[in-house]
Every structure is written in structure tokens, then in C-alpha cells.
Amino acid sequence: MTEQKTPLLQTSSQTVGPFFHYGLIFGEEHILVNEHTLGQRIIITGTVFDGDGEPIPDALVEIWQADVNGYFDHPEDPNHDKADKHFKYFGRSDTVKNGVYSFKTVKPAVATCNNDTQEAPYVCVRVFSRGMLIHAVTRMYFPNEKNNETDVLLNSIDANRKQTLIARLVENNDLPTYHFDIHLQGAEETVFLDL
Amino acid sequence: MADDNNSKLISTLDRSVHPPHLYPAYTSTVKRAPANALMPVAQKISDLTGPTYGEGTIGELDSDLTKNSVVNGEPVGERIIVVGRVLEESGRPVPNALIEIWQANSTGRYIHNRDQHDAPLDPNFRGAGRCLTNSKGEYRFVTIKPGAYPWRNHENAWRPAHIHLSVFGRNFNSRLVTQMYFPGDPLMALDPIYLGLPEKARPLLISSYAHDITEPEWALGYRFDIVLSGSRQTPFE
Ligand SMILES: [Fe+2]
Numbered sequence: 001m002t003e004q005k006t007p008l009l010q011t012s013s014q015t016v017g018p019f020f021h022y023g024l025i026f027g028e029e030h031i032l033v034n035e036h037t038l039g040q041r042i043i044i045t046g047t048v049f050d051g052d053g054e055p056i057p058d059a060l061v062e063i064w065q066a067d068v069n070g071y072f073d074h075p076e077d078p079n080h081d082k083a084d085k086h087f088k089y090f091g092r093s094d095t096v097k098n099g100v101y102s103f104k105t106v107k108p109a110v111a112t113c114n115n116d117t118q119e120a121p122y123v124c125v126r127v128f129s130r131g132m133l134i135h136a137v138t139r140m141y142f143p144n145e146k147n148n149e150t151d152v153l154l155n156s157i158d159a160n161r162k163q164t165l166i167a168r169l170v171e172n173n174d175l176p177t178y179h180f181d182i183h184l185q186g187a188e189e190t191v192f193l194d195l
Numbered sequence: 196m197a198d199d200n201n202s203k204l205i206s207t208l209d210r211s212v213h214p215p216h217l218y219p220a221y222t223s224t225v226k227r228a229p230a231n232a233l234m235p236v237a238q239k240i241s242d243l244t245g246p247t248y249g250e251g252t253i254g255e256l257d258s259d260l261t262k263n264s265v266v267n268g269e270p271v272g273e274r275i276i277v278v279g280r281v282l283e284e285s286g287r288p289v290p291n292a293l294i295e296i297w298q299a300n301s302t303g304r305y306i307h308n309r310d311q312h313d314a315p316l317d318p319n320f321r322g323a324g325r326c327l328t329n330s331k332g333e334y335r336f337v338t339i340k341p342g343a344y345p346w347r348n349h350e351n352a353w354r355p356a357h358i359h360l361s362v363f364g365r366n367f368n369s370r371l372v373t374q375m376y377f378p379g380d381p382l383m384a385l386d387p388i389y390l391g392l393p394e395k396a397r398p399l400l401i402s403s404y405a406h407d408i409t410e411p412e413w414a415l416g417y418r419f420d421i422v423l424s425g426s427r428q429t430p431f432e
Contacts, residue, residue: 004271007206007284007426008282008283008285008286008295008422009206009209009212009284009395009399009422010209010212010284010370010423010424011373011399011400011420011422011423012212012213012214012373012392012393012396012399012400013208013213013214013371013372013373014214014359014372014373014374014388014389014392014400015221015372015374015388016359016361017359017374018236018307019297019305019307019359020253020297020311020321020359020361021307022297022306022307022321022323023295023296023297023322023323023359023361024295024297024361043296049228050226051225051226051227051228052226054226056227058309062370064244064245064312065241066240066241066368072240072241072244073246073247074243074245074247074366076240076243076244076366077240077244087307089246090245090367091300092245092346096365111239111240111241113240114240119239122241122319124241124242126367126370126406128372129227130223130227131217131221131226131227131228132211132216132224132227132228133214133216133218133221133223133224133388133391133392134208134214134215134216135370135372136216136229137233137234139213142366143348150239153236153237156234157234162229176373182417183228184226184227184229185227185228185230189223189229189230189231190229191231192229192231192234192236193233193234193235193236194207194208194210194233194234194235194236195207195208195236195238195242195368
């Protein structure tokens with residue numbers, strides 16, 4: 001095929017704008033499980049806030065994660081044949097209700113193929129909205145994980161900002177519910193990643 | 196896979212071509228731009244993988260916006276054909292990339308319930324479509340040329356005609372949401388969303404008129420190629 005001598009320039013990002021819903025939100029994409037999916041169901045929910053602490057009702061939140069055993073259903077994962085075919089791995093949610101997004105999923109295990117005994121489990125998160133010329137990338141970690149003490153990424157963050165990446169477990173629901181608020185700006189600004 | 200902060204197996208977003216988070220002329224960025232520097236991070240298997248799409252993702256009419264929401268006739272406006280390729284930075288095509296588009300109708304009105312622009316809706320045009328690239332990374336949409344529309348960013352602000360695109364490539368790091376513009380549109384020079392781009396990146400968001408795609412007596416053709424990050428790192432000479 002045509003391999004270039006010098007890399008092509010990437011096509012730049014532009015804002016998703018306020019009117020993406022009818023183009024991108026199809027029914028049940030915030031539900032990553034069906035009746036056959038392996039693992040305890042959990043809810044991941046939170047609010048997307050702007051720099052004034054106001055909820056953003058026109059954001060789009062996307063997640064990508066391993067299954068309950070730490071596999072990805074994708075050819076780059078050497079163990080992808082073991083991945084749960086009944087799990088969706090990817091989800092997206094709008095924030096139309098007062099800036100709140102919500103996913104029904106399972107808690108991922110640490111990715112098996114990384115062979116990293118110090119890594120903590122996490123969910124990849126991308127945030128898009130009107131007023132963002134380019135999306136922001138972060139990761140959501142789980143509370144009370146012993147590997148949160150040893151994880152390389154978490155340990156490279158100042159103690160006071162590290163908390164912005166760790167969800168809060170709320171017990172008083174049918175399903176274990178992890179609250180993960182995303183602050184685009186301000187005193188509680190979420191740590192965003194260069195990816 | 197070693198946990199090595201220096202190892203980058205795939206390319207990340209090239210910040211020299213992507214817009215910054217903060218671009219004050221686009222006023223909504225002021226309260227929505229992270230103020231802290233982005234944190235460098237080692238790539239993991241979660242970055243090398245991503246959602247995959249194949250047979251069954253797309254319905255037959257999904258890529259024809261002139262047909263996929265017809266109620267009682269054809270949508271009004273200038274019929275166009277938009278083609279292009281989804282590529283890695285090496286030029287290698289990306290097959291089975293999911294492209295989703297949404298846009299205003301020919302009067303500049305979105306069907307979205309929050310669009311208050313005083314221009315008519317078209318009962319036969321929803322303005323949303325999707326398709327998968329073929330084995331050569333090629334895609335094709337048939338649609339109606341969108342109209343310009345006003346917005347409240349500044350006095351007498353109008354968005355140039357554009358189509359919104361969302362693309363899923365080989366992995367989650369290649370995720371891209373962008374907008375395609377049309378050649379010769381005078382509103383681009385006044386648009387803070389377009390001008391938020393670094394100068395060298397701007398021409399790449401303008402489609403080109405493609406006479407080889409234009410179909411006689413039927414529709415004009417435009418070409419718009421899309422280059423994604425998340426390419427396998429291969430040494431360039
Ligand atoms: Fe738009």
C-alpha cells in the first residue's frame with residue numbers, strides 16, 4: 001500500500017456542538033451489559049461541571065474498559081478470545097438531566113495482558129461538549145483498591161489532585177454505585193491526560 | 196508490555212494541529228477549558244484497543260440522508276455526495292471505521308429540539324447518518340448541503356456551512372469528533388470555532404469539490420479525507 005515518507009497531518013478536532021444527540025445517542029448505549037454478561041453489575045454516574053461549578057447539560061461522556069476478567073474484545077489484546085462476548089466495553093451517555101451521565105456496566109479487572117501486579121483497575125473516560133474544541137481524556141479509578149497505592153499513574157499525581165480520579169462508592173442503591181464527577185475547570189479540576 | 200512512561204506504541208493527539216482547550220474568541224471555552232497542563236501517561240492495552248464495528252452496524256439507508264428519513268417527498272436543498280478515506284498517519288487506510296454525521300438542513304436548522312433558529316424544518320430531512328469504511332478505508336454519504344446558521348457567540352455570528360463527523364478508528368486513542376467545511380465559504384474567516392485551529396491545520400478541514408464524484412443531472416461531489424491519531428509507531432525516514 002501507499003506508505004508515506006513523512007507522516008500525514010492529523011485531522012483536527014472540532015467541538016461536538018450542542019446538537020449531537022440525534023446523531024450520536026442511540027437508545028441503550030449507556031448500558032454495557034445484557035442478561036448473559038459476566039460479573040456484578042455496577043452503576044457509574046456523575047456530573048460534568050464547568051469552571052463556575054455549574055452542571056453542563058450538553059456534554060457527551062464516553063467510556064471504554066476491560067471486562068470483569070481484565071480482557072478486551074479487540075485483536076490487540078492477546079487474550080481477546082477469552083473476552084466476554086456479552087459485554088459491550090464501550091458506552092456513551094449524554095448529560096441532558098442536569099449535567100448527569102450514567103452507565104450500567106461491570107467493574108473491570110486489571111488488564112491481564114499488561115502483566116502489571118501494581119496496576120489498579122480503571123475505566124477510560126472521554127468528555128466532549130459545546131465549548132470544547134477538543135475532547136478531554138481521563139481515567140476513573142475505584143475506591144478502596146489496594147493497588148491504588150502502587151499504581152504508577154495515580155502515584156505520579158499530587159496527593160490533592162489524585163482524588164479527582166477516584167470514584168466514590170455510594171452504598172444506598174440497588175447496585176453498587178460509583179460517583180465520578182468531572183470538573184472541566186476550577187478548584188476541583190479533574191486530572192486530564194495527554195493521550 | 197512493560198510499564199514504561201517513555202514507551203509510545205501508538206501516536207497520540209498531535210497538539211500542534213489540534214485546537215487548544217482555551218480559545219477566548221469562542222466564548223464557551225472560557226469556563227470549559229481545563230487550566231492545568233495535561234498529564235503525560237504511559238500507554239496501556241486500554242489505549243491500543245477500542246470499539247470495533249462490522250456487519251450489522253449499519254442499515255441500508257443509513258448513509259443516504261436524502262432517503263433515510265423521508266416522510267412525504269424528497270428533502271429540499273442542494274443534493275451532494277461526500278466521499279473520502281480514513282487513514283492512519285502513515286497513509287495506511289483504516290477499514291471498518293465507523294463514521295457518524297449530523298448536520299443542519301438546507302435552511303440552517305437542526306432538527307434538535309433545542310435549536311431555536313427561526314428557519315423551517317424539513318419534514319423529509321433528519322440530518323443524521325452513519326457508515327463504515329470499506330477495506331480501502333473509503334466512505335460515501337449522500338446528503339443535502341447544510342445551510343449556514345446564526346449563533347450567539349458574538350454580534351451577528353454565523354457558523355459557516357458544516358457537517359459534524361464522529362469517527363472511531365483502530366483504537367480508542369484514534370477517537371475524533373470534527374467538522375467538515377465547504378470550499379470558498381466566506382464565513383470561515385469569521386468563525387472562532389474554525390479559527391481556533393492552528394493555521395497549518397485549517398485547510399485539512401475544508402472539503403474539496405470533486406468533479407469525478409459529481410454525478411451528471413443529479414448531485415455535486417465533495418471529497419474529505421480524515422487522518423487519525425493512534426497509528427502504530429513506525430519509523431519515518
Ligand atoms: Fe453545527
